[in-house]
Amino acid sequence: MRFLIAFVALLGYASASAILAPLVYGANAGDVQAAAIDAAVVAQDHTRAAVEGQARAAEAAIQYNTEAARQVAESNRDLHENAYWNGVAATQNYVAAAQSQAAAVNGAAAAVRAAHVAAAPLAYAGWNAPLAYAGYGVHGLGYNGLAYHGW
Incomplete structure (x- = not known):
């Protein structure tokens, strides 16, 4: 136990000297x-x-x-x-x-063309004969040169 006390005292002295040495x-x-x-x-x-x-x-x-x-x-x-x-x-x-x-x-x-085509048989009766022979074909009802041309 004396050794332990002496060791602690020595450790305390060393610590104090390291802190106080620059001041002293x-x-x-x-x-x-x-x-x-x-x-x-x-x-x-x-x-x-x-x-x-x-x-x-x-x-x-x-x-x-x-x-x-x-x-x-x-x-x-x-x-x-x-x-x-x-x-x-x-x-x-x-x-x-x-x-x-x-x-x-x-x-x-x-619808208009269909209505004209429906009236086409009248062309065979001679109404559009000049148009039929002129190369237009007989495709409609025509009077005074008016006719539907279906080419």
């Missing part, structure tokens, strides 16, 4: 220079860490802005693409409507 004996030039170098290195490390932090923040801002610009461009492209295809669909609808109108007009014309 004074600092030598080498220790002061080493402390100044250590302080300069710590300051450089803090400065470097701050600059690297700013660089990472700037890079993150650039990436965020780049991604935002890409998303805006993609949205604009989608809007323009949709507008283009909507225009194509509208044009196709207009064409289909025009074709429907043309078909309706052709149907009406076919």
